[in-house]
Amino acid sequence: MSDIENLARRAADGDPRALGRLITVVENGGEGVRAVAATLAPLTGQSQVIGLTGSPGVGKSTTTTALVSTFRSAGKRVAVLAVDPSSPFTGGAILGDRVRMQEHALDEGVYIRSMSSRGHLGGLAAATPQAVRVLEACGFDVILIETVGVGQAEVEIAGLADTTLVLLAPGMGDGIQAVKAGILEVADIFVINKADRDGADATFRDIRSMMALVTREPHEWRQPIVKTIAHREEGIDEVVGAIEKHHQWLDEHGELRRRREARAKAEISAIVLGALARKYRVDETLAGRVAGGELDPYAAADEILDR
Amino acid sequence: MSDIENLARRAADGDPRALGRLITVVENGGEGVRAVAATLAPLTGQSQVIGLTGSPGVGKSTTTTALVSTFRSAGKRVAVLAVDPSSPFTGGAILGDRVRMQEHALDEGVYIRSMSSRGHLGGLAAATPQAVRVLEACGFDVILIETVGVGQAEVEIAGLADTTLVLLAPGMGDGIQAVKAGILEVADIFVINKADRDGADATFRDIRSMMALVTREPHEWRQPIVKTIAHREEGIDEVVGAIEKHHQWLDEHGELRRRREARAKAEISAIVLGALARKYRVDETLAGRVAGGELDPYAAADEILDR
Incomplete structure (x- = not known):
């Protein structure tokens, strides 16, 4: 217990190795998680939590990297939690970290962590929020949660975020598949990545058509659709702008608290x-x-x- | 209670409308499910249950349609359950049915049903097996469960099947993403659809490399990789052959029972x-x-x- 408390305090003071070990405790589950949660509870609730989800191949990692750069330029400390709900491989997490680390590896204002979720005390749905709590307690201004796919587990993860981005790319499946995936319910902001490819306009129209089927009250949030070419950082400022706008809306309508x-x-x-x-x-x-x-x-x- | 029992008996006798209503009972959840389960329990356990999963755009519907044709040619009665774990729209299910129905609409040996899963007594994980039970009790030789994605919910659905096919297509994401999705654990057979496209060989090699990382005992199942072009029905016989071979292996090793x-x-x-x-x-x-x-x-x- 006392070891964990000590670790938690060091992590909250900005020690990245203590932070890494804490998330491992959370990831491994077991009784250590309780001590972490109890110690950090009073320090949580100050970060902006952003979810990012989409099918494999739409460019989630590239978009995340571009978003991190933009938030860093604005002086914000950023943590990225890449959650894979189905991976049984802890090794996969390590491999993922290496691939991701390159651009922001030497920046102390960025913390990037892949997370597998097997064996946790309360399953995936408990492991991820605990990791978010750890990052909140460590004073990150922005926490990006990146997840693969739009299945039920991912919907739950999106539920952790203040703002959820759903990434699409042209030619990744037709309108019926998009509707089936239930993304309208999850998305606060749509991002059409790889917008220089054929079919970007069709994807845009598909989303619009779906949105048109839902009746909204004037005070309700209407999801913006932003086009990006993430590997060239095009459109990323617009995404950040949409995130800020949504955050403001959440705050004004009591939605953030809710x-x-x-x-x-x-x-x-x-x-x-x-x-x-x-x-x-x-x-x-x-x-x-x-x-x-x-x-x-x-x-x-x-x-x-x-x- | 008595109404449900009556419906269950009519469905088991081959009445397709009674079957449809039963699955709706199962889908809607509530107390009716208990009566269905109790009535049908003695009739279950005779069907071959095949799972089919993959990301949006890999060609699941086309492959399913081609598999249905092949099983029908062999004189088998086939049911298809298209499960969407994340869709909040019952309307989506209806739309899906219409799109799918066309080719096999007039064939009495085929039953096709899309299924949403909200509001069920025990959630998705309970609704789908109950629907499989209904189809088993109605004497279908083969039940194909088709699901979107490879997230946790889909892994659970794959767990319902005797044999699970994981569909991939060239250019849908690199090897790291495939590993992350944990598909090695889920797949009994890999199908590379759209095998005439660039990158099919690379996808084949990616799967092989992943498989090489896992040590297998000589008696363990080694997943075959089958290439298909589903819209031309190419490779479908090979898929069916691999399914039969796997079924035989399951049976011989006591795995089917397990x-x-x-x-x-x-x-x-x-x-x-x-x-x-x-x-x-x-x-x-x-x-x-x-x-x-x-x-x-x-x-x-x-x-x-x-x-």
Whole structure:
């Protein structure tokens, strides 16, 4: 306990190695996470948290790198958390770090970390917010959470952010696929990357058509669509502008507070369910009876809940 | 209760409208699901369940359509369940059905259904297996579960299948992204679709390199890599051949039984956790205290669990 508290205090004072070790504690799960959370709780809540999601190949890493440069130019300390909800490889995280590190490796105002999420006390949904808490406590002005895809796990991660960017690229799938992915619900800002490619206008129109299907009250946020060519840093200032505008809107409409409470709620809930999942385990015998058609799964669930 | 039982019996006797209504019951969740599960339990376990997953744009729908044709030529009754883990739109499901239906619309040996998964009693992880149970009970020889992406939710869905195909296409992202997506753990068979495009050989080599990193015992399954051009039905026979070979391997190594028990276990567990999540709710006051930094989320979780 005392070791963890010591580490947490050093990280909050700006020691990058202590920070790295703290996130490893959070990533590995176990009882250490509790001590980290308890120590850092009073220091959280001051960072702007930005989510960035999209399918493989749309240019998330390049966009993140360009955004980091822009935030740095404005004098902000930036942390990047690249979360891979499905990767079972811790080695993948290390490889990712190396690829990403190059441009900002020597900048002390930037912290970049890939994160796998297996084995955590409360699963992915608990590990990521704890890592965000660590970064908040360490005084980063901006925390970028980058996730692959737009599946359910990613939607949950987007729920951690104050502002979520959904990245698209021309030719990555038609309008039906975009609607199916449920991105309208997740996105605060749409970014069409690789906007110099054929099909960028079609992608733009697809998003517009989707948006037109949703009725909005005048006070509600209407997602802007920004075109970028991230590897040339084109359009990145516009993305940052849209983020600031959204942040202001959140603040003025009480949404920032509402989102952060919803985030805390999801976080507590994930921890509660993680604990309950360990308590109410399904045994082999019961699983065998259901697999064999002898018992239906709801009856099996009742048996476990009644114990 | 009696209505549901009646519906379940009619569906098992081959009435497609009753089948459609049953899946809607399963999709909508609620108490009706229990009655469906209880009635159908003894009829399940005879179908071959095949999962098919991949990023948007790799050609999942085209490949599914081609596979359906091939299974039909072999005289098998085929059901397709297209599951979208993130879509909040039931309308999306209807749209998807229309697009898919065209080629096999008039074939009574084919049942195609898109499925959204919101609002289910036990969430996605419970809704999909219940739908698979319904299709099993209705005597389909092959059930194809098609899912978007390779996020955590999709990995769970892949866990429902006896055999999981992971679809890739050239130029959809580099090797690092493939590793990060954790597909090696999920795939029983790799399919490189659009194999006439530039980069197909590079994608092949990427998969091979990934596979080379994993040490396998001689008795373990070694994933084949099949190249296809689905819209011309090229390579589809090879995919079906690989599926059969894998099924035989599963059977010979006791893996089929093990997988189905693991599936039952996950299914029961999802129902149990769904019930517990409704019981142990996080209240606003507690969430507000955590958001404000007054309380850490683990301490908040303890408060709920101690009640």
